[in-house]
Amino acid sequence: MSNAWLHFLMEHGATLATDNPAIASFGDIASFGKQVADTQIAEGFVAPLTDLGLIEATGEEAAGFLHNQLTNDVEHLGPGTARLAGYCSPKGRLMATFLTWKQGESIFLQLPHHLQPAIQRRLQMFILRSKVKLADASDRFVALGLGGAKAGAALRGHFPNLPGAPFLAASSEAGTLIRLADAGGQPRYQWIAPVETAQAAWPALCAALTPAGTSTWRLTEIRAGMPVITQGTQEQFVPQMINFELVGGVNFKKGCYPGQEIVARSQYLGKLKRRMQLATIASESEDVPVGGELFSSEDPGQPCGMVVNAERNASGETECLVEIKLAALDAGTIHLGAPDGPALRFGELPYPLTDPA
Structure with missing residues (x-):
């Protein structure tokens, strides 16, 4: 996570939590005071997602490499879409869940920041002679979570054509905007932007929407039924145990990946x-x-x-x-x-x- 972004947020009223050792070197943006009210979440909020890390994959064989490692189809991931994907152990247990998208020639994998170093190292082990490079992009891009009835209007100055349905994406000079699963009947978006762009946009966003902490965004993830693997749940679940195939995180028609045989067996042999x-x-x-x-x-x-x-x-x-x-x-x-x-x-x-x- 960019130190410049954290300092900027603190200068604009954020506080850093001290009770999360998993990201103690950076800190987690706590709620701005108490958790915001449901009425404010429904009306519109913006939250800095400082608990997330970002892996950038580049190279002519990047899509094929990730396709062979993850539970979803990466080879056919287009620039206007985003997908969930999982990374399983050989026993079919999820070690990480990702939000994945393509921007330009790069494929991005977003996951909890405290898991990123180990997961990136593990993926790196299997590149071998493939023409793929993995890089930590967390210091170059930041993520903002926006939701509620007013979120779309607050974003139109940066993205005139908003993604019209969950897991569609739009790109502009301002970065990438991904619409995610609705929560409480209201749309939710994630804006992945260069640090300077996020800093420039933040005051206007806070004027139009309620500023909130990462916990508010995670609360809407729960209400949307979207699971995220964290340190406390690594290698505990086959994807179906947390409904991951129901939310679009597993493609059963793609080729092999680590744990694929067990995941497929769980899907087709007997009732879950x-x-x-x-x-x-x-x-x-x-x-x-x-x-x-x-x-x-x-x-x-x-x-x-x-x-x-x-x-x-x-x-x-x-x-x-x-x-x-x-x-x-x-x-x-x-x-x-x-x-x-x-x-x-x-x-x-x-x-x-x-x-x-």
Whole structure:
């Protein structure tokens, strides 16, 4: 992450969190005060996504190399689209999830900043003699998350033709704008811009929209049902366990990639027994850890699931995406950390859960 961008944000009222050792060298932009209210999220907000890193892949064989490493089709990734993709271990367990897009001759992979160094090194190991170069682009580009009813109008000065549907992209001299899955019926965009462009645009964006922290953006990701693998959940899930194929992160018609056989077997052999669900935990007295185990009151002897992502909302409750045995939802109650821990209240995902064809 660009130090110039962080200093700029602090000069404009941001505060740096001190309780996240995974990115302690840079810091994470905390909310500007408390978590913004749902009414402000729906109306329009802008957040600096300082918790994200960016890998740039270049070279004439970059698309083919990434196509053979990731769960989605990269060879046919066009300049006007973006895709989710996963990077699996040989056992089919997700080590990282990416947002991927193409700009010019470069292919970009966006992932949590604290995972980037290790994931980039691992990808580098398999390049061998391929004509591919991987570079850390996090110091050259910054990401802004925008959402709500007023977000489109605030962006039109930089992108006259906004992407009209999720996972479409637009490019201009201002960078790349990607529309992502809606949350709460409102559009969400990610603007990836050069540092100087983001600095120039920030005051006007804050005048038109509510300035918020990265936690606000992550809260909308949860509400959109979009999982993100972080340090606490690496190698815990086959993609289908967190609905990754349902949100467009897996292509079952492409060629092989690490773990492909296990991912395909999970898709086509039998009914899936574990899925990701949307839940809320009312306890305000304790943090909800990513990777935290869940327990059923009907079978308290062993965990039945795990927290995938979690963020507090303006009411002090924690909204979560949780991976869980579907059978555990049929009886009893589900609790965090222990059979007598805080209870989970389940909600509806914004997309249907479907069994493999």
